[in-house]
Amino acid sequence: MEFQLSDLQRELVEGVERYLRDAATPEAARASLDREPHGYDRELWRGLASLGVTGLSIGEAYGGMGLGDLELGFVAECAGRFLVRAPLGSTIWRSAAAIELLGSEAQKEWWLPKIAAGDIAVAYVDVAAHAFAEPDVAGGRLTARFPVVADAMAADLFVVVAPGGAWLIEAEDEGVARTALETFDLLQPSADVVLTGATAEPMGAAAEPMGAAAEPMGERDVRDAIRFLRQRAAVLTAFEQVGMCQAAIDGAVAYAKERYAFGRAIGSFQAVKHLLADMYVKMEIARSNSYYAGWALATRDANLTAAAAAAHLSATDALRHCAANAIQVHGGIGFTWELDCHLRYRRAHHLALQSGPARLWQDDLIDALARQREAA
Amino acid sequence: MDFSDNARDAAFRAEARAWLDANRPVELAPQLAELGFAPNSLRDADLLAESRKWQRRKADAGWACIHWPGAYGGRDASPVERIIWKQEEGIYANLSHLFFIGQNMCGPTLIDHATEEQKRRYLPPIVSGDEIWCQLFSEPTAGSDLAAVQTRAVRDGDDWVVNGQKVWTSGAHFSNFGLLLARTDPTVAKHQGLTMFFLDMASPGIDIRPIRQADGGAEFNEVFFADVRIPDSQRLGAPGEGWKVALGTLMNERLSHGTGMPTGFPELLDLAQSDRAGGRPIDDPAVRAKLASLAVRESGLRLTGLRLVGGLKRGEAPSPASSIGKLVAGPMMQEVAALAIEMQGAMGVVSEYGKAEAAARFQTMLLRSAATRIEGGTDEILRNIIAERVLGLPPEPRVDK
Numbered sequence: 001m002e003f004q005l006s007d008l009q010r011e012l013v014e015g016v017e018r019y020l021r022d023a024a025t026p027e028a029a030r031a032s033l034d035r036e037p038h039g040y041d042r043e044l045w046r047g048l049a050s051l052g053v054t055g056l057s058i059g060e061a062y063g064g065m066g067l068g069d070l071e072l073g074f075v076a077e078c079a080g081r082f083l084v085r086a087p088l089g090s091t092i093w094r095s096a097a098a099i100e101l102l103g104s105e106a107q108k109e110w111w112l113p114k115i116a117a118g119d120i121a122v123a124y125v126d127v128a129a130h131a132f133a134e135p136d137v138a139g140g141r142l143t144a145r146f147p148v149v150a151d152a153m154a155a156d157l158f159v160v161v162a163p164g165g166a167w168l169i170e171a172e173d174e175g176v177a178r179t180a181l182e183t184f185d186l187l188q189p190s191a192d193v194v195l196t197g198a199t200a201e202p203m204g205a206a207a208e209p210m211g212a213a214a215e216p217m218g219e220r221d222v223r224d225a226i227r228f229l230r231q232r233a234a235v236l237t238a239f240e241q242v243g244m245c246q247a248a249i250d251g252a253v254a255y256a257k258e259r260y261a262f263g264r265a266i267g268s269f270q271a272v273k274h275l276l277a278d279m280y281v282k283m284e285i286a287r288s289n290s291y292y293a294g295w296a297l298a299t300r301d302a303n304l305t306a307a308a309a310a311a312h313l314s315a316t317d318a319l320r321h322c323a324a325n326a327i328q329v330h331g332g333i334g335f336t337w338e339l340d341c342h343l344r345y346r347r348a349h350h351l352a353l354q355s356g357p358a359r360l361w362q363d364d365l366i367d368a369l370a371r372q373r374e375a376a
Numbered sequence: 377m378d379f380s381d382n383a384r385d386a387a388f389r390a391e392a393r394a395w396l397d398a399n400r401p402v403e404l405a406p407q408l409a410e411l412g413f414a415p416n417s418l419r420d421a422d423l424l425a426e427s428r429k430w431q432r433r434k435a436d437a438g439w440a441c442i443h444w445p446g447a448y449g450g451r452d453a454s455p456v457e458r459i460i461w462k463q464e465e466g467i468y469a470n471l472s473h474l475f476f477i478g479q480n481m482c483g484p485t486l487i488d489h490a491t492e493e494q495k496r497r498y499l500p501p502i503v504s505g506d507e508i509w510c511q512l513f514s515e516p517t518a519g520s521d522l523a524a525v526q527t528r529a530v531r532d533g534d535d536w537v538v539n540g541q542k543v544w545t546s547g548a549h550f551s552n553f554g555l556l557l558a559r560t561d562p563t564v565a566k567h568q569g570l571t572m573f574f575l576d577m578a579s580p581g582i583d584i585r586p587i588r589q590a591d592g593g594a595e596f597n598e599v600f601f602a603d604v605r606i607p608d609s610q611r612l613g614a615p616g617e618g619w620k621v622a623l624g625t626l627m628n629e630r631l632s633h634g635t636g637m638p639t640g641f642p643e644l645l646d647l648a649q650s651d652r653a654g655g656r657p658i659d660d661p662a663v664r665a666k667l668a669s670l671a672v673r674e675s676g677l678r679l680t681g682l683r684l685v686g687g688l689k690r691g692e693a694p695s696p697a698s699s700i701g702k703l704v705a706g707p708m709m710q711e712v713a714a715l716a717i718e719m720q721g722a723m724g725v726v727s728e729y730g731k732a733e734a735a736a737r738f739q740t741m742l743l744r745s746a747a748t749r750i751e752g753g754t755d756e757i758l759r760n761i762i763a764e765r766v767l768g769l770p771p772e773p774r775v776d777k
């Protein structure tokens with residue numbers, strides 16, 4: 001057992017942190033928001049690519065670094081501490097892994113190097129997780145409506161996974177129509193996506209086998225893969241949420257030390273101290289659940305289902321709590337547009353929904369624990 | 377970050393398991409499994425006698441206080457080995473409860489502050505369970521504000537003479553020795569006038585009276601001192617340094633809680649899966665949501681304990697972050713007990729052993745857990761510690777410092 005980061009992991013995180021400290025400043029996030037309210041910071045995206053972040057867990061054969069999901073988790077935690085206006089969640093936590101797991105050899109060779117290089121953004125639609133209507137498929141064309149998809153306006157490619165199949169759809173296709181939505185998360189915008197006979201390249205079960213060794217995946221395998229991808233995304237997001245908790249706490253603690261009221265720093269009042277202590281406790285509980293889930297993900301441990309659900313539920317709860325109470329510690333100034341508190345408060349509630357409803361994760365967790373308990 | 381055993385861990389686990397398989401008192405297993413949350417007595421056996429037997433057997437084989445130095449009866453085990461041992465010992469760790477204060481608080485304080493000769497005299501009997509220790513800290517007017525203790529120790533030749541009263545002293549009635557925080561200089565600021573001692577609980581002038589608790593039990597005592605003499609050689613740390621010594625003692629206590637307070641969640645999950653008049657509670661979505669909320673705290677607590685203990689280097693002092701353990705576990709026990717009793721329906725009010733469900737463990741837990749949130753640092757004090765010592769927030773302006 002080992003509960004510290006390895007030297008390699010620490011160096012990796014420190015490198016990303018150094019870069020983000022300069023590149024992902026609040027000013028840069030706000031400039032990007034003004035410039036492209038429905039897009040992302042492309043310079044930041046290319047910067048992350050040149051550091052290797054976008055290709056971190058993509059195989060070396062496809063232009064990535066081939067590192068594990070735990071390393072990616074620590075990077076996600078680091079990213080969460082900054083205001084990163086880039087499609088990490090949709091492109092890296094989700095789509096890249098989906099293509100690597102479900103795509104044909106040709107699809108992987110074509111798309112993964114572009115993702116690793118930071119040349120494209122990919123939006124991800126998990127139809128079942130959001131209870132969207134199943135797409136109609138006819139002659140390699142997809143007709144569907146996905147009423148809210150993160151990073152959709154700026155995406156170059158869509159990965160769509162559904163109980164009935166998995167597809168790649170290029171954003172330029174004339175069957176793709178996107179309408180930007182006003183949503184409360186300003187760091188990661190969303191759009192309404194309508195597909196009308198859009199050209200869809202099947203992945204997975206329906207993909208043609210490339211070469212003798214590659215068997216087409218069975219339907220069951222595709223469903224398992226989609227479920228695994230959902231767990232993986234939830235775990236990486238949990239790391240990001242923990243990083244955001246840390247940023248919320250750091251900001252609130254710094255403010256509580258410098259803001260004076262009644263003749264003393266407000267951080268010396270127990271009412272404020274206890275608020276901050278509770279934020280810290282929730283974050284640490286979430287961090288421990290997340291680190292364990294990251295390990296379970298990287299090692300494909302049998303406990304992954306329960307671990308991913310625990311990480312998702314506790315990190316979601318911790319971030320909502322920390323983001324709301326960071327505003328509370330700041331008082332009136334915390335409710336101004338100029339401060340970053342609201343950016344985290346907004347995003348906390350977006351991330352809470354992004355991996356599907358809490359009820360599904362609660363069911364996964366309790367069912368897995370009940371099975372374990374029965375087995376023991 | 378690796379939550380699985382490496383080859384060295386696996387070898388240690390196998391060694392521990394083999395020894396446990398051959399030596400544990402399996403005949404006590406059913407009773408020990410029932411205890412769990414409040415191990416104060418056994419149904420059909422003398423807890424103190426059985427605890428001593430088990431402790432002695434472990435000590436003889438080098439499996440007691442394994443993280444202590446070998447010279448004092450320990451095993452020089454690493455923090456990770458300490459975790460593995462605890463996992464493997466399982467329900468038999470309920471037989472260590474009576475030694476908790478000696479092994480987790482008094483012992484480490486002796487290791488830090490006693491003379492070499494004293495360590496060799498007093499530590500091995502703590503390891504073997506032959507001598508039990510208690511901690512004489514709280515007083516009627518000094519609980520959370522521990523530095524307000526008024527029990528006086530006055531120097532008289534080679535001795536100190538102690539007068540005053542302690543309260544909430546667990547196990548004083550069966551302890552051989554006690555760790556005593558007393559005021560030796562009332563003329564200086566309160567944190568500066570304290571000194572730590574240890575003393576024989578059989579010393580003349582000590583009067584021990586049990587406290588009848590809100591849950592009906594009597595683990596705690598009032599201890600009165602009338603001209604009790606303590607040799608100066610039994611002083612731990614310099615005169616006036618008692619507060620610093622006490623903080624070390626308390627930090628060790630918090631760490632030992634951090635490594636695993638039972639929250640009752642696994643047993644609650646069993647109850648939720650039982651067939652009841654209205655169906656299985658676990659099939660009710662409202663119950664599932666509550667279970668999930670408890671489950672993530674249970675795993676988070678356990679994993680945080682692993683990170684806090686396993687992340688220590690050998691011999692390293694515990695971090696103030698270990699205050700998390702009891703702060704989360706205390707309120708959680710109340711929640712677990714309340715939910716369990718609700719699942720039991722009207723019969724949930726019955727706390728009589730043999731008639732109440734699940735050996736009355738949830739009823740016992742409901743009542744006892746109210747104290748968990750107070751003893752060894754209230755929830756409020758633990759939040760102050762996290763805020764000031766982990767987050768670095770300024771202390772409250774004080775009129776007493």
